[in-house]
Amino acid sequence: MDCKEEIDLSAPGPSVIERYFTRWYKADVKGQACEDHCILQHSNRLCVLTLAETHPILQDGRTIKNINYKISNGCSRLNNKVAGKSKRGGQFLTEFAPVCRITCTDETEYTIYSCMRGRLLEVNEDILINTSLLLKKPSTDGYIAVILPKFEESKLVGENLLSREDFEAVVSKRAADVQAQPS
Amino acid sequence: MLPLKEKDKPVVQKLLSSGCCARCVLRFCCVLVQSLYRQPGEDESEEGTRTATEQSDDPPKKRMKLDDGLKGSEASAGSGDAEAPPAPALSHCVVCLGVLQEYCSRDHARKVAEAVKTEDYHFETILLSVSLPAQLCVREHSCWLHVKKEMREKVMTRVKDDIVPLKEAFKWSVQGLIATELGESFWRESRCIEESIIFPTLSSDCLLLVPSWFRCISIGPQCSDVFLLVHNVEIVSYCPPHGFRHYPTPPGRPTSICTSQAIQCLHTSIYVAGRYNKYSRSLSQTPWIIDGRRMMESSVEELIAEPLASSFRSKGFNFSSSGREDVDVRTLGKGRPFAMEMLNPHRYRFTKMEMKKIQETINTSSDKIAVRDLQIVTRECMGHMKEGEEEKTKSYTALVWTQKPIEKDDIIFLDDIKELTLDQKTPLRVLHRRALAVRQRVIHSMNASFRDPHHFYLRLKTQAGTYIKEFVHGDFGRTKPNLCQLLKMDTDILELDVEVGNCGTSYFQKGNPGKSTGSMTRIVQLGLDFSGDFPRLDVENVIFFFSFQKTRLKQYT
Numbered sequence: 001m002d003c004k005e006e007i008d009l010s011a012p013g014p015s016v017i018e019r020y021f022t023r024w025y026k027a028d029v030k031g032q033a034c035e036d037h038c039i040l041q042h043s044n045r046l047c048v049l050t051l052a053e054t055h056p057i058l059q060d061g062r063t064i065k066n067i068n069y070k071i072s073n074g075c076s077r078l079n080n081k082v083a084g085k086s087k088r089g090g091q092f093l094t095e096f097a098p099v100c101r102i103t104c105t106d107e108t109e110y111t112i113y114s115c116m117r118g119r120l121l122e123v124n125e126d127i128l129i130n131t132s133l134l135l136k137k138p139s140t141d142g143y144i145a146v147i148l149p150k151f152e153e154s155k156l157v158g159e160n161l162l163s164r165e166d167f168e169a170v171v172s173k174r175a176a177d178v179q180a181q182p183s
Numbered sequence: 184m185l186p187l188k189e190k191d192k193p194v195v196q197k198l199l200s201s202g203c204c205a206r207c208v209l210r211f212c213c214v215l216v217q218s219l220y221r222q223p224g225e226d227e228s229e230e231g232t233r234t235a236t237e238q239s240d241d242p243p244k245k246r247m248k249l250d251d252g253l254k255g256s257e258a259s260a261g262s263g264d265a266e267a268p269p270a271p272a273l274s275h276c277v278v279c280l281g282v283l284q285e286y287c288s289r290d291h292a293r294k295v296a297e298a299v300k301t302e303d304y305h306f307e308t309i310l311l312s313v314s315l316p317a318q319l320c321v322r323e324h325s326c327w328l329h330v331k332k333e334m335r336e337k338v339m340t341r342v343k344d345d346i347v348p349l350k351e352a353f354k355w356s357v358q359g360l361i362a363t364e365l366g367e368s369f370w371r372e373s374r375c376i377e378e379s380i381i382f383p384t385l386s387s388d389c390l391l392l393v394p395s396w397f398r399c400i401s402i403g404p405q406c407s408d409v410f411l412l413v414h415n416v417e418i419v420s421y422c423p424p425h426g427f428r429h430y431p432t433p434p435g436r437p438t439s440i441c442t443s444q445a446i447q448c449l450h451t452s453i454y455v456a457g458r459y460n461k462y463s464r465s466l467s468q469t470p471w472i473i474d475g476r477r478m479m480e481s482s483v484e485e486l487i488a489e490p491l492a493s494s495f496r497s498k499g500f501n502f503s504s505s506g507r508e509d510v511d512v513r514t515l516g517k518g519r520p521f522a523m524e525m526l527n528p529h530r531y532r533f534t535k536m537e538m539k540k541i542q543e544t545i546n547t548s549s550d551k552i553a554v555r556d557l558q559i560v561t562r563e564c565m566g567h568m569k570e571g572e573e574e575k576t577k578s579y580t581a582l583v584w585t586q587k588p589i590e591k592d593d594i595i596f597l598d599d600i601k602e603l604t605l606d607q608k609t610p611l612r613v614l615h616r617r618a619l620a621v622r623q624r625v626i627h628s629m630n631a632s633f634r635d636p637h638h639f640y641l642r643l644k645t646q647a648g649t650y651i652k653e654f655v656h657g658d659f660g661r662t663k664p665n666l667c668q669l670l671k672m673d674t675d676i677l678e679l680d681v682e683v684g685n686c687g688t689s690y691f692q693k694g695n696p697g698k699s700t701g702s703m704t705r706i707v708q709l710g711l712d713f714s715g716d717f718p719r720l721d722v723e724n725v726i727f728f729f730s731f732q733k734t735r736l737k738q739y740t
C-alpha cells in the first residue's frame with residue numbers, strides 16, 4: 001500500500017541549502033571591495049554565517065595560513081558556550097561584530113563580520129584544523145558560525161541584506177565595471 | 184416511617200417550627216437509614232407510608248410519618264403543646280431550599296431520566312453527582328446553631344459533622360427513583376458518590392458572612408468572589424459564633440427556591456489502541472499549525488480519530504503515540520503504537536468483530552495511513568504510551584543521491600561497516616528548540632542496494648535517537664562521520680522510511696484484549712479537574728451533574 005508520491009529522479013533535485021534555507025548576502029562588507037558575506041537562514045529562523053562565493057579568500061587559488069576566532073585580547077569566539085534550550089550564555093553579536101580573522105599565506109588578512117544581530121551558538125572548529133574545508137566547501141562544511149536571531153527579529157534578518165537575486169545583480173555589475181575599465 | 188424517639192422530640196419540633204422539611208429533619212436527627220429518605224414526599228403517593236406497619240421491638244419509639252413532617256406540629260401527636268408555631272404548610276424548606284423536596288420527586292427523577300435517554304448513552308452503571316449552591320451551607324450552619332443545644336441534650340457528643348450531608352440525603356432520596364425511571368437498577372450502593380462544585384453568583388447569604396468575620400482569616404476583603412465561594416464551606420465550619428451574629432438563626436423564610444440549572448451526562452473515557460503505518464510523505468502526525476494557519480490538510484491523528492469518534496459517538500479525543508516521525512517520513516513495518524482517549528463516548532462496548540469493522544473503515548477511508556490491532560485497552564496503556572518506551576534499535580530505509588556517478592561496487596563496502604559510532608551535534612533543523620550538544624549514536628549495520636548511477640537505497644539499523652537525514656547529508660559537517668565522508672562525495676537524502684514494531688516490546692497486555700477495568704474516574708467541569716481513586720468503578724459509568732442554582736434571595740438585600 002503506497003499512496004503514489006513518486007519523485008522524479010532523472011534530474012538532481014534541490015540541495016539541502018535550497019530545500020531548507022534562504023540565502024541572504026552582504027556585499028563589500030565594511031566598504032572593503034568584494035568582501036561579500038552570506039547568511040543562510042533556515043526556515044526555523046536559525047542562521048549560518050558563511051563566506052560568499054565571491055569573497056577574495058576564495059579566489060585565485062589562495063591558501064589560508066591561519067583562522068583566528070580570538071578577535072581581541074578580551075574576547076574569543078572560541079569561549080562561546082550556550083546552555084539549555086534557551087541557549088543561555090551565548091555571546092550577543094551586533095551587525096558589525098567581528099567573528100573571526102582569516103590570514104592567507106600571502107599575509108593578507110580579512111575580518112569576517114556577523115552581518116546580523118543574534119546570539120552566537122557555535123563556531124566551526126573544524127576549519128581551524130582543516131583550513132582547506134573553508135576553501136572547498138565554503139557554504140556548507142566550511143561555515144563560519146551559527147547565529148540565532150531573537151525571535152521577534154527573525155523575520156527582519158533579510159531587511160539589511162541582499163536577496164540572492166539582488167546580490168547576483170551586484171556581482172554582474174561589478175564584472176561589467178571591471179570590463180569597462182581600460183586595462 | 185421514622186425511627187425517631189421521644190428524646191428527639193424537642194429537636195424535631197424546633198426544626199419543624201423553623202420551617203425545615205421532613206428530610207432535613209431526618210438529617211438533623213442524624214438518621215442513617217437510607218430507605219427512610221426514599222419514601223415519597225408530600226407530593227407523592229402516600230400509600231407506602233400510610234400502610235407501613237409499626238415496628239414492635241422498640242416500644243418507646245415515637246413514630247412520625249415522613250409527609251406529616253412537612254405539615255407541621257399536628258404530626259407530633261401526643262405532645263399537644265399549645266406553643267406549636269404556625270405551620271409553614273406547603274412552603275419550601277428553609278435549610279435545603281427545596282432540594283430535598285421537589286428535586287426528590289418522581290417528576291424530577293423522570294426529567295433526569297429523560298435527559299439521559301435523549302443523549303442515548305449506552306452504559307451499565309451510573310453515578311449521581313450533584314452541585315449545590317455554596318450558600319446552602321450558611322443556612323445549614325445557621326440551623327445547626329439553632330438546634331445545637333437540643334441536639335446535645337439528646338446525645339452529648341453531637342457535632343455538626345454528625346448531620347447527614349445534604350448531598351448524601353439527596354442521593355439517597357432520588358437515585359432509586361431515577362433508576363426506576365431508567366428501567367433498570369444499576370446504582371452501586373455506598374461509595375460511588377462523586378461531587379462537583381459549581382460557582383454560583385455571589386448571593387446575599389454569603390455576603391452576610393463576609394464583613395463580620397472574613398478578615399479574621401487574613402485573606403483580606405479584596406479576595407475574589409470565586410475564592411470566597413470555594414472556601415465558603417470551610418469558612419462556615421470554622422466560623423466563631425460572633426462571626427454569625429449578622430445572620431438570623433434559624434435561617435429566614437426563603438422567597439425563592441433552588442432551580443435546576445443543568446443536567447449533564449458524562450461517560451468516562453474509553454481508550455483505544457493500535458498501531459499505525461503512514462504511507463504519505465506529506466502528512467504530519469498531529470495537526471501542523473503555524474501562526475494559526477494549517478500547514479497540511481489532515482494528520483495521522485485526525486484520520487484515525489474521525490471514524491472512531493463517529494462509532495463511539497464521542498465528544499473529542501486525545502491522541503498519544505510511542506514516538507513520532509517527521510512529516511516527510513513514511514512509517515512502515517508493523518506500525519507505530521498509538522492510543523486514543525475517546526472523550527465522553529455515548530457508546531462504549533464493541534465486539535472484536537465490530538472493532539475490526541471500525542479498523543476497516545479507517546483503512547478504506549484514506550490510503551495515507553493504515554491501522555492494525557485496533558482494540559479497547561485500559562487507561563494504564565495510555566500512560567505507557569506516553570512514557571515513550573521506544574525500541575532501542577531502529578530500522579530505516581533511505582533513498583540516497585550521490586553527486587558523482589557510482590557503480591554497484593562503489594557502495595558495497597558500506598555493508599561491511601558495523602557498529603559505527605557517530606558524533607552528532609544537535610541538527611540545525613531542531614537546534615532552535617533543543618539544547619546544543621554532541622551526542623554519540625551507533626549505526627549497527629548498513630545495507631546498500633544500487634538503483635542507478637546517482638541513487639541507491641541504504642537500509643540502516645541504528646541506535647534510537649540517531650538523526651538519519653543528518654548522517655546522509657552531513658549537516659554542514661556537524662555529524663561525523665557522515666555518508667559524504669564515507670563516499671568521498673556529496674550525498675543527499677531524498678526519501679526516508681522508518682520501520683516500527685518489528686523488534687520492539689508489546690504495548691498491549693496479552694490475555695486482556697478489549698477488557699476495560701478503569702479504576703479512575705475523571706470529571707472535568709468548569710475547567711476544574713477532579714481526579715481521584717474510586718473503589719472499583721467501571722469505566723462504563725455515566726455521571727450526571729445536577730446543578731442547582733439559587734436564583735434570588737430577596738429578603739436580605
Ligand SMILES: [Zn+2]
Pocket residue numbers: 203204205206207208276277278279280281283284
Ligand atoms: Zn429541607
